[in-house]
Amino acid sequence: MSTGPFVAGLKCSGNVFWGFSSFAWQRGTLQLIAINLITLHNILEYMLNILLYCILTCLNVFFPNLDFSWSTELEQNLKDVFQLSTFRPLQLKAINLSMSGKDLFLVMPTGRGKSLCYQLPAVCSEGFTLVVTPLVSLMEDQLMYLKSIDVEAVSLNASSSKEHAKMVLAEMTDSKAPFKLLYVTPEKIAKSKLLMSRLEKAYNAGRLSRIAVDEVHCCSQWGHDFRPDYKLLGILKRQFPKVPLLGLTATATGSVLKDCQKILCVPEPITLTASFNRTNLYYEVRLKDSNSDDSVSDISALIKERYKDQSGIVYVFSQKDAETVSADLQGKGVNASPYHANMNPEDKSQVHRKWATNKIQVVVATVAFGMGIDKADVRFVIHHTISKSIENYYQESGRAGRDDKPADCIVYFGFNDIFRISTMVVMENVGQQKLLTMVDYCQNVDRCRRSVIAVHFDEVWDDEGCNEMCDVCRHGNDYITVDITQHAKDVVQIVELAGSLDEKLTPLKVTEAWMGKGPAKRRKMIQTTTLSRLEVEAIITSLLLQGYLSEDFSFTPYTTYFYLKLGGKAPLLKNQSHSITMKMRRTGLDANTVSTTQQTVQESFSVPGKDQRRKEIW
Numbered sequence: 001m002s003t004g005p006f007v008a009g010l011k012c013s014g015n016v017f018w019g020f021s022s023f024a025w026q027r028g029t030l031q032l033i034a035i036n037l038i039t040l041h042n043i044l045e046y047m048l049n050i051l052l053y054c055i056l057t058c059l060n061v062f063f064p065n066l067d068f069s070w071s072t073e074l075e076q077n078l079k080d081v082f083q084l085s086t087f088r089p090l091q092l093k094a095i096n097l098s099m100s101g102k103d104l105f106l107v108m109p110t111g112r113g114k115s116l117c118y119q120l121p122a123v124c125s126e127g128f129t130l131v132v133t134p135l136v137s138l139m140e141d142q143l144m145y146l147k148s149i150d151v152e153a154v155s156l157n158a159s160s161s162k163e164h165a166k167m168v169l170a171e172m173t174d175s176k177a178p179f180k181l182l183y184v185t186p187e188k189i190a191k192s193k194l195l196m197s198r199l200e201k202a203y204n205a206g207r208l209s210r211i212a213v214d215e216v217h218c219c220s221q222w223g224h225d226f227r228p229d230y231k232l233l234g235i236l237k238r239q240f241p242k243v244p245l246l247g248l249t250a251t252a253t254g255s256v257l258k259d260c261q262k263i264l265c266v267p268e269p270i271t272l273t274a275s276f277n278r279t280n281l282y283y284e285v286r287l288k289d290s291n292s293d294d295s296v297s298d299i300s301a302l303i304k305e306r307y308k309d310q311s312g313i314v315y316v317f318s319q320k321d322a323e324t325v326s327a328d329l330q331g332k333g334v335n336a337s338p339y340h341a342n343m344n345p346e347d348k349s350q351v352h353r354k355w356a357t358n359k360i361q362v363v364v365a366t367v368a369f370g371m372g373i374d375k376a377d378v379r380f381v382i383h384h385t386i387s388k389s390i391e392n393y394y395q396e397s398g399r400a401g402r403d404d405k406p407a408d409c410i411v412y413f414g415f416n417d418i419f420r421i422s423t424m425v426v427m428e429n430v431g432q433q434k435l436l437t438m439v440d441y442c443q444n445v446d447r448c449r450r451s452v453i454a455v456h457f458d459e460v461w462d463d464e465g466c467n468e469m470c471d472v473c474r475h476g477n478d479y480i481t482v483d484i485t486q487h488a489k490d491v492v493q494i495v496e497l498a499g500s501l502d503e504k505l506t507p508l509k510v511t512e513a514w515m516g517k518g519p520a521k522r523r524k525m526i527q528t529t530t531l532s533r534l535e536v537e538a539i540i541t542s543l544l545l546q547g548y549l550s551e552d553f554s555f556t557p558y559t560t561y562f563y564l565k566l567g568g569k570a571p572l573l574k575n576q577s578h579s580i581t582m583k584m585r586r587t588g589l590d591a592n593t594v595s596t597t598q599q600t601v602q603e604s605f606s607v608p609g610k611d612q613r614r615k616e617i618w
């Protein structure tokens with residue numbers, strides 16, 4: 001906000017006045033008045049700005065169909081260029097705000113049409129829009145699509161040839177250049193001074209009309225896909241403050257967006273958030289039994305019966321799993337192919353192409369099969385292994401049902417998978433925290449699954465609206481509340497004992513020790529259990545989620561080991577009055593060991609006599 005000329009004017013009058021009078025107090029009084037006037041002016045100007053801002057925001061947000069100078073052109077290009085008849089929710093609001101020069105964060109579920117929110121304004125504006133995209137493959141998909149609808153777009157990335165880069169850099173400042181969108185990777189912005197100098201020239205010539213930062217959550221370490229080069233993108237708004245910035249993401253919580261705002265140096269962005277509730281998606285969690293993992297048989301039966309001739313994705317944990325699960329499914333008569341980052345690019349695009357044209361029914365993929373996958377009729381997304389966070393799960397499962405027709409999102413939840421993923425995300429800042437929220441989603445038996453997702457994304461959600469489109473709501477009350485205080489004490493005792501012997505126990509060792517199995521390496525008195533393996537695993541998971549146990553990692557040059565140690569809440573168990581409960585699925589539990597919610601919690605599990613419980617293990 002500029003006050004320069006006003007201040008200068010007053011200083012001048014103060015000097016004139018001083019020439020006529022020698023009374024210091026008169027000068028002081030005048031200065032005081034001047035300061036007050038300046039303050040008043042500042043306040044008024046500030047209030048006026050806020051008022052204008054509010055009016056514009058209200059007009060755009062509440063009356064998105066109001067006619068603006070660009071409205072006719074928008075409608076025309078939507079139909080003629082993009083061949084679309086109507087806008088989807090929030091698209092027009094976002095476009096109008098961006099066209100009116102506002103900085104904007106657009107949070108919209110995957111597949112709902114975020115790209116149009118900068119592509120259409122680009123077509124309707126002078127100059128070009130700079131689009132920052134994390135992946136070259138995403139960039140290429142967009143360029144291909146834009147070419148197919150005759151919108152001129154170019155890209156600059158590490159694999160651009162020298163001639164191409166030279167041509168693009170020259171055209172950036174050429175008013176006759178035809179391209180409307182320039183796609184770059186964040187690395188380019190961070191590393192190419194030449195690109196920055198060209199952008200500056202384009203900015204000064206009024207040719208840089210808009211900046212779009214795709215997958216904006218990559219800026220924040222709190223996001224699920226942090227990329228270091230995104231952290232440097234604040235330079236764009238610092239150098240080109242008058243150019244509106246549009247940050248787009250499918251998955252960002254309020255705190256992630258706040259972080260992105262700071263990193264991108266966007267002073268007051270407007271945030272538009274579309275609902276995360278994909279009403280056509282059915283969410284389900286199935287338990288993987290560690291004793292006899294028959295999840296692949298289960299998946300193949302589902303695909304051959306429920307999803308016969310329908311297109312889908314099976315997500316797996318590792319490249320090796322992609323190969324083996326795909327081979328197993330093929331062996332069971334499913335038309336499946338693997339997809340992972342280690343395949344050569346031709347093989348990857350061949351699998352993608354064949355799947356897109358329904359020549360392959362199922363892609364068994366790692367998360368490498370991700371951004372840019374835009375097939376409308378995906379009827380199922382099955383996770384053979386849980387995702388590393390709710391954000392990841394939402395995005396991966398969200399590839400189902402983009403045509404708004406019913407589709408299923410099923411996760412197979414296995415105890416051992418928790419620790420495989422945990423060691424994978426060990427280096428990530430909040431990796432464990434995020435993984436545990438995903439585990440909580442899977443272990444949950446009493447809350448509507450869509451409400452768990454919605455709450456995670458700060459959205460208010462009413463379970464009633466689920467319409468039984470998740471397993472919890474569909475099989476309501478299929479759970480019991482059990483008292484696990486004594487069990488917690490037993491498990492904590494095992495971990496404590498190992499600690500006192502300077503030994504570390506993996507979750508598997510704890511499970512087996514508690515169940516009285518495993519090699520009898522040390523002879524120590526512990527209390528074992530007669531609970532089933534699924535129950536034991538559920539209790540250990542719950543103790544981890546509730547903070548009675550926690551992770552303890554150990555690194556070797558070749559691998560990372562996950563051990564269990566006492567959590568911050570473990571000492572509470574020494575307190576006689578302290579009790580812990582958990583909710584468990586009724587289905588699959590041993591009828592002799594569990595009780596209904598009506599029974600007293602103490603009866604919930606049968607606890608064997610002390611002598612019976614004394615066993616020598618590990």
Ligand SMILES: Nc1ncnc2c1ncn2[C@H]1C[C@H](O)[C@@H](COP(=O)(O)OP(=O)(O)OP(=O)(O)O)O1
Nearest residue numbers: 084086087088109110111112113114115116250372
């Ligand atoms: N108004 C509209 N009407 C009909 N289809 C639309 C509309 N806007 C976009 N689409 C289509 C175009 C694409 O095929 C599909 C997904 O759009 P896209 O912009 O790729 O989604 P997105 O960017 O939100 O998803 P992702 O997060 O996966 O990148 O929706």
